[in-house]
Amino acid sequence: NAGVTQTPKFRILKIGQSMTLQCTQDMNHNYMYWYRQDPGMGLKLIYYSVGAGITDKGEVPNGYNVSRSTTEDFPLRLELAAPSQTSVYFCASTTGFSYNEQFFGPGTRLTVL
Amino acid sequence: QKEVEQDPGPLSVPEGAIVSLNCTYSNSAFQYFMWYRQYSRKGPELLMYTYSSGNKEDGRFTAQVDKSSKYISLFIRDSQPSDSATYLCAFVQGAQKLVFGQGTRLTINP
Numbered sequence: 001n002a003g004v005t006q007t008p009k010f011r012i013l014k015i016g017q018s019m020t021l022q023c024t025q026d027m028n029h030n031y032m033y034w035y036r037q038d039p040g041m042g043l044k045l046i047y048y049s050v051g052a053g054i055t056d057k058g059e060v061p062n063g064y065n066v067s068r069s070t071t072e073d074f075p076l077r078l079e080l081a082a083p084s085q086t087s088v089y090f091c092a093s094t095t096g097f098s099y100n101e102q103f104f105g106p107g108t109r110l111t112v113l
Numbered sequence: 114q115k116e117v118e119q120d121p122g123p124l125s126v127p128e129g130a131i132v133s134l135n136c137t138y139s140n141s142a143f144q145y146f147m148w149y150r151q152y153s154r155k156g157p158e159l160l161m162y163t164y165s166s167g168n169k170e171d172g173r174f175t176a177q178v179d180k181s182s183k184y185i186s187l188f189i190r191d192s193q194p195s196d197s198a199t200y201l202c203a204f205v206q207g208a209q210k211l212v213f214g215q216g217t218r219l220t221i222n223p
C-alpha cells in the first residue's frame with residue numbers, strides 16, 4: 001500500500017492564480033481531511049469528508065474548495081491565490097472509528113508570491 | 114482561552130535525558146488523547162494514544178492524562194538523537210475531527 005499520496009510536492013503560484021492539490025489514498029478509508037500548517041504552528045483543518053459526495057468545512061475554509069467523487073480521491077482547489085495561503089498542506093485519511101488515527105501524506109509546500 | 118495550549122519550544126536536551134512534553138486543554142468533550150510525531154519536512158504520524166486518565170507506556174515513551182486538570186504529558190526516557198522532531202498533542206472531537214496543539218520542537222544533542 002502506498003498509503004496517502006499528494007501531488008505536487010512543491011509549487012510556487014503568483015497572486016490570483018488557481019491550482020488543485022491532489023490527494024489519493026489506497027486504504028479504503030471513508031474519512032479524509034485537508035490541513036494547513038504554517039511555520040511553527042500546529043495543523044488547522046480546512047475541509048473534511050466522511051464519504052464520497054459528502055464534504056464539510058473545517059476551521060479555515062475561506063479561499064478553498066473541495067470535492068469528493070470517489071472514496072480514494074479528495075482534491076483541494078485554491079481559487080485566486082493570496083500570499084496568506086503560503087503554507088504546507090497535508091492530506092490525511094482514517095477509518096473514522098474509535099480513536100480516529102489519521103494517516104498523513106507527505107505534504108505540499110505552496111508559496112504564493 | 115485557546116482550546117489547546119502547547120509550548121512551542123524549541124526544547125534542546127542532551128542524549129539520554131528524560132524529556133517531558135505537555136499540553137493543556139479546555140474542552141471537556143475531548144474523548145481520546147494522542148501524541149503525533151512529525152519529522153522535518155514529513156507528515157505527522159501517530160506515536161501514542163489513550164482514552165482514560167492515568168499512564169500508558171510503550172517502550173521509552175509514556176503518555177499521561179489527567180482529565181480532572183485537563184492536562185496531558187508525554188515522557189521520553191533515554192532520549193536519542195532520532196527522537197529529534199516536532200511533537201503535537203491531538204484530541205478527538207466528536208467522531209470525526211482532531212484538534213491539534215501548536216507542536217513542540219525537540220532536539221536531542223549527541
